[in-house]
Amino acid sequence: MTEAVTDVAIDVVLAGPSAPLGTTGFRSAIAKVPLGRPVAVGPNGLEGDEQADLRHHGGPEKAVHHYAFDHYAGWRQELPGPEPALLARPGAFGENLSTIGLTENDICVGDLWRAGSALLQVSQARQPCWKLNHRFGAADMARRVQASGRTGWYYRVVEPGVIAAGDRLRLIDRPHPAWPLARLLRAFYVDRLDRAALAGIAELEALSPSWRALARRRLERGVVEDWAPRLEPPGG
Template structure:
């Protein structure tokens, strides 16, 4: 499988909304080759390292394929959805979505080697980014979340390079299936056991599956999604 990289994007921390929040979600395209380190693209930033960035969320990928569905769902939005970068992604492609991407996939991007570590857990900053109070909830419910990579081999990459699939150790675990069990069929014990044992999946998501198994309950999402509770 080979997919063209349409755009690579980075951004600094900046104010977001009127409540004093900060974020690096507003990213712009990078011209020319860019270094890919263990913590992501050179020059990229994260406002809150507790929840964003780090080795397991070094590079964020979002499918431009979803833009048409978002425009249909939210016709009043400005041109934010007409170009890569609306969701704070570092990598934008067309032809690769959560349905075609599996946990643990290894992708060669330029000279770097990336591994799919988890899907994105949308948070309230998407509400502020789009000016839509329930945007994070919409992203989660629709399964159009994007995903993260850990960096297995550092290197350089440029827009116009390709993502080339090197290895797919878990073809039975596309991200769409993972998202279904996290956000729809949330207490399927067999699925949660399998997720907790998925070695390439980020430790935090495996632990979340294990906690649900142990407690028989789903965690409260309201604070993350920016909902009163």
């Protein structure tokens, strides 16, 4: 059995304002930049960080976005055409935290991690949206990210504090060791109507309310929700 990862370095901390997303007519804050200084983090995320669409991004349940730099090599190999320059360094996926050595296989729902002086709790995996298609110039990038299970994840902020590149990310508590994010993602996107898994997800108190509600709806209706509005840009 692989030893649990409980301590990694935070290599890069990123934030950024919202800006027009090309010629789409929409705004996005997916283009984060590395911060060369410590930054305060509170219930709604990092100081100076923005989200353009507060209906689908940001808020207390999605205050801090973490993406494993471990995945970048795989994306460089798998994406068609020339290698995207975005993948040369952290920030391609709009993440706030970048690390090596910690992936969706190692992170569990409800994990409490000390990041600098802040205390963060894993609230949900990321649900990729169509803005990734535009970001990468690939019409199916959001679907690729979802299918791969390399989605990244979000934290809620339990204790505000200060985070800087070079700080350690240390596991403090793991209330749901049976629910690594890889298992959660498989239940939502592969074995989509596994009733036992959905029932378990619906009872995970540390999981964000929106994901628990989604599991309950699938149980009640016996159908999978339409992903197209999230994965495909408005108007096709």
